[in-house]
Amino acid sequence: MGFGGISVWQLLIVLIIVILLFGTKKLRSLGGDLGSAIRSFKSSVREGEDEQKNESNNLKHDIGDNPQQKQHHEEHDSTKR
Incomplete structure (x- = not known):
């Protein structure tokens, strides 16, 4: 028996x-x-993942530069959960 009978x-x-x-x-x-x-x-x-x-x-990087954005981002993440 082979593949599915x-x-x-x-x-x-x-x-x-x-x-x-x-x-x-033609097949080649x-x-x-x-x-x-x-x-x-x-x-x-791969390009999409990059x-x-x-x-x-x-x-x-942007959030790390601005503490207010970081706090806003953390609040936004906690509301998603």
Whole structure:
């Protein structure tokens, strides 16, 4: 038994049919496109996380400079809980 009742032989037959229908060149280009899309998505996620860290650091830095803002921020945080 393979994946969910599908045996290895059935998977190989499906793979052979897909290769015959689309050809290896088309499948190779499709794989390359999919790979580049995944890389682009990962880099976008990393950039978003970096921006959030920078904004968080800037907020902490701004609050640390002004004691009144720090007190207001602490009061605001305590009302959220």
